[in-house]
Amino acid sequence: MIKPFVPQLSVPFIVDFEITQRCQCKCIFCEADIPCIKPSSELNTSEVIKILDKLAQASVNNIFFTGGEPMLRNDLAELINHSFKIGLSPCVSTTGYSFNGKGVESLIDAGLESIQISIHGSRAIHEMVVGKEGSYDVVLKNLDIAVKRGIKVDVACVGLKENLETIPDLIDDLSSHGVFFFRLLRYVPGYRKEMLEHVPPKQLVEKYLPKIDEAAKRNNIEIALGCCPGLDVSAPSLFKGVHPVAFTCPAGKASLAVMPNGDVYPCVFFKNNKEMFCGNILSDSIDEIWNNKKMVEFRNITPEDYSGQCGLCEKKWLCYSARCVAYHFSNDLYGDDISCYLINEKNNVKV
Numbered sequence: 315m316i317k318p319f320v321p322q323l324s325v326p327f328i329v330d331f332e333i334t335q336r337c338q339c340k341c342i343f344c345e346a347d348i349p350c351i352k353p354s355s356e357l358n359t360s361e362v363i364k365i366l367d368k369l370a371q372a373s374v375n376n377i378f379f380t381g382g383e384p385m386l387r388n389d390l391a392e393l394i395n396h397s398f399k400i401g402l403s404p405c406v407s408t409t410g411y412s413f414n415g416k417g418v419e420s421l422i423d424a425g426l427e428s429i430q431i432s433i434h435g436s437r438a439i440h441e442m443v444v445g446k447e448g449s450y451d452v453v454l455k456n457l458d459i460a461v462k463r464g465i466k467v468d469v470a471c472v473g474l475k476e477n478l479e480t481i482p483d484l485i486d487d488l489s490s491h492g493v494f495f496f497r498l499l500r501y502v503p504g505y506r507k508e509m510l511e512h513v514p515p516k517q518l519v520e521k522y523l524p525k526i527d528e529a530a531k532r533n534n535i536e537i538a539l540g541c542c543p544g545l546d547v548s549a550p551s552l553f554k555g556v557h558p559v560a561f562t563c564p565a566g567k568a569s570l571a572v573m574p575n576g577d578v579y580p581c582v583f584f585k586n587n588k589e590m591f592c593g594n595i596l597s598d599s600i601d602e603i604w605n606n607k608k609m610v611e612f613r614n615i616t617p618e619d620y621s622g623q624c625g626l627c628e629k630k631w632l633c634y635s636a637r638c639v640a641y642h643f644s645n646d647l648y649g650d651d652i653s654c655y656l657i658n659e660k661n662n663v664k665v
Contacts, residue, residue, distance in 0.1 A: 322613065323568060326570045328564075330571040331571075333356070334383065339449070340444070342445070363393070369402060372601070376402070379407070394425065408430070411456070428467070433488075435477035435481065466495075468494065471499065474501055475518065479522055494535065498537070516544070516545065543653070563635070566609045578592045578598075590608055615647070623650050
């Protein structure tokens with residue numbers, strides 16, 4: 315097998331910036347209630363702007379404002395406007411629950427042209443996933459506000475055992491709301507073993523990915539589909555473009571994650587893990603952080619380095635394996651991603 319080229323970037327291409335941990339929702343896949351996650355104090359506006367300036371000066375391209383719920387920060391429009399002024403390309407990920415017409419207008423005035431809104435299934439399923447009754451109609455109403463004011467809306471949905479079969483219906487519902495893009499995100503279980511219970515069974519994925527593809531085509535909505543590793547995406551019955559050749563996760567290779575207090579980790583799934591701490595972006599230089607020993611380790615990891623069943627797998631160079639899953643469940647960064655369908659089939663484990 316021809317092994318893909320592993321990029322070696324001098325700076326991250328994209329930075330995930332959790333500008334707050336505040337949120338009205340309590341999603342079943344969220345890590346905010348994990349005991350090891352301690353609430354971080356939020357940086358103020360001038361401190362965030364200082365960080366944005368450092369990123370721009372280091373030639374970072376994209377900044378992804380997330381949380382928590384970034385719309386709960388009163389200065390979000392100011393941060394977006396400043397990002398554009400200094401050459402950063404900003405994006406915002408939101409639950410869609412917290413903004414109104416005035417808030418959307420401020421984002422438009424700041425220069426924002428598109429936004430990512432999270433919707434996790436049809437009405438009852440979405441409200442179960444986010445833990446907020448009545449939220450589905452609120453989100454769709456706010457989505458309509460954004461679309462009517464000229465913002466392109468990209469909907470993101472985490473693929474779970476609980477919601478997968480409702481996603482074709484969700485796409486049908488979204489067709490009349492002006493959504494242009496739909497993302498089915500791979501569910502990445504972390505921290506607690508019970509989170510593995512939400513991994514969609516292989517049979518469910520094989521059945522509904524084609525249905526999701528069909529729903530998108532008939533509604534003229536572009537899609538990007540993700541799933542746990544170990545799925546035979548070359549099977550004729552499956553949608554061919556499930557995910558690109560994702561030979562390894564982008565942590566440390568193309569991206570890093572910044573917490574509300576400025577602490578930096580290779581990705582959000584390692585946040586507040588002392589062993590993965592790579593510095594504080596407010597006080598440390600981008601060069602110091604990007605070339606931190608742990609960040610460099612991530613940058614150099616390839617499937618060639620995997621151990622266990624992942625290391626022996628013939629498909630490891632065409633894999634969507636997540637090192638955070640291996641680390642959190644085996645304490646081995648190079649170990650097995652136990653959400654993999656192939657691994658669970660070999661071990662007779664049902665997911």
